[in-house]
Amino acid sequence: MPHPSKRRILTLPAVHPCEAVSPATLLNSLIPLAREIVARRSHSFPIHRRSIREAIRQTGLLLELLDDVRDRGSALPDSAVLSLSELHVALQKIRHLINDCSRRGARLLVLMRSEFVSSDLRVLVRSIATAIDVLPLDNVNAAVEVKDLVRLLSKQAWNVVIATDPEDDRAAKRIRSVMDQLKNGVAPAASVLERVLNHLQVRSWSDCDEEIAFLEEEIFTYFENEEDGEVALLGSLMPSTAKGDTKRSAHCTASSVSDWLKQEALQCPISLDLMTDPVTIATGQTYDRSSIKRWIKSGRLTCPVTGEKLTNTDLVPNFAIRKLVDEFCRDNRIPIAKPNTKHRQSVEKTASPFGPAAAGAIKMAVAFLIDNLEKGTVEEKKKATFEIRSEGWSRSLTSSIELCLVEADAVPWLLCLLSSPDPSTQENAVAALLNLSKHPNGRRAIFESGGVCSITDVIKTGAHDRSTAERSGDPLLPLFGRRVPNRDRSDPRSDPDFSRAPNS
Structure with missing residues (x-):
């Protein structure tokens, strides 16, 4: 299981290179970063398609320059450090945004934050242009045609329009309209909800479940202010949207969990019991909450499975595993033990958005x-x-x-x-x-x-x-x-x- 990300969605942390870093080190770090972004060119993006493709295109042109410089084996001047450092930071943030916009389960939230995403992409594309403007191209050993392409890239980056796609804007307005209707006690048309789900490429019950699980995790992990109230509201809206979609209901007769998942995969590695309250620790391993808490409380700050030292003792609820355990118990008629909910955020703290x-x-x-x-x-x-x-x-x-x-x-x-x-x-x-x-x-x-x-x-x-x-x-x-x-x-x-x- 992958390591649970500590970065909240649509936040853009970046590692700033130190002042003493050499141009060659920066170059060797920039190339794989740019390649990772360019590799997403063939991926499907249900939202922010145009803006993301523009950011990927510009990264691709920049990659041609970086590859050409390294292939020639010439040393870059020290005056290039400032430019390359700015490019390094910008590409890290672009990578985060691209990952967030393509993240399964987060599509509805990203759609509702479209203006924020467009603003960030616009700033980052302009940052690439600024960094290229201060890059001493005349002192860089690269092909003339590649330098010309990069100069053209700089001019285009200042003129290109980075804005919310019209289709995304219409879908976001439909969701807000649905919320307004619900506030007034009016049931929205099913066709409106269906158009939004189709736009987000949410086409099955499993897709709906991913959206619900993500929004629920956002509520219990990050709910702090009024801005997060919209997340909670979306979390309550999504189940009704999914259940009201009769076409997607046809998919709910899929094979049961028992047909493809073994019980051993849902057992806690410590107690060997089914994980009724699964949590993920810093190493990416999942355990039942009570078992791993006893392990940590005994003074053992290592992962029981991998033996790795824990960098922190945070316990992140694993809603996906919890859902699988519930379904497995229902399929096999196993009584489901209710997890201890003392650790969870009280309902009173999240009452305002409902x-x-x-x-x-x-x-x-x-x-x-x-x-x-x-x-x-x-x-x-x-x-x-x-x-x-x-x-x-x-x-x-x-x-x-x-x-x-x-x-x-x-x-x-x-x-x-x-x-x-x-x-x-x-x-x-x-x-x-x-x-x-x-x-x-x-x-x-x-x-x-x-x-x-x-x-x-x-x-x-x-x-x-x-x-x-x-x-x-x-x-x-x-x-x-x-x-x-x-x-x-x-x-x-x-x-x-x-x-x-x-x-x-």
Whole structure:
């Protein structure tokens, strides 16, 4: 696993060469740096395409000069140190920006910071021009045509327009419009959200998950000021955007985690238990939080796997591994132990960004799920019950979503599906009801709807069916079985157990 980056996205730290550095050392350091940037020429950039390609083009022309000088083996004059140092700093920052703009999972955040990105790229391109202007080209041993190209590069760098792409600007405005609509309680058109996702090349559930995981990590790692409130708001908007996209829902039936991932890969190297609260340390290795904390507390400041000395004792939450562990446990029906949340940032500290817009985003996603429970096809109902049971939302919003689902009358419709002929839908409905029962209002809704007996019937029947299946060797019977009392549950209003029915 790669070393977790300590650089926050869209920050541009750079190592400034010391004053005593020689021109030859700078040249040998600049060439691989420039080549790394030029190698990104063939990559696809969903956002800031034109500006990035211009920065790569200029770096490529500069690389021709640097290669030619080194190939000739001539010494550069000491007066070139200032210029080469400035080029070194500028190229480091350009590399950071290019990496951030192509980073999977960060596309929505980078899009919303488009003006910042364009401004930085503009400054850096001008910095290249300034550095070339002070470079003593007349005293540099290089081909005449290469020098002419570099001089032309300097002039173009001052005149080229580096601005936000019109397509990026329109997509960012659409997102801000969606936020404004949510603040006013208006559900935005699904076509608007779909256009934004297509522009960002977010085309599958896994892409959506990467965006959500990244934004959640930003919230809990860096939330400090009002500017970060937009990150939290985007983090609450992204799940509703993903769940409201029916085309991407088709991808959610992909093979389960168990089909391609072994349990050993999700076990803590120290305790050999599944990592319910995985964190990554300075060496890039991941451990369960409680195990690595005990290791460090005992005075051992080395990595248990690699033996490397730890440069720091920071524990970075690994949301990707945590999600895989949760999915693995669900696929294999393993009880999921809830991690200790004392280390996490309290919800009160991040309550401010979850205002009207975030609440509107949650309500929009919940309305979509309830509509599928009520009017959807068999497959859509199965997907809706799976989404409610899976808790695949931002962890900081789970309580709000549970409450919203209860208030939207999800409980009666889920109780209806206890009699579904589809075993997966039935099992998901039971698990979803148990999830909602964690909220006091959810427990009250289940009791008032007469759902306790219904859930108990299904679980008891499922236990009987499982026992029968084990004796008969039939591996296909579902965990909870199918038999429920024979009553008409096509509509919750027809069920005598219900004291109230969902609002149509």
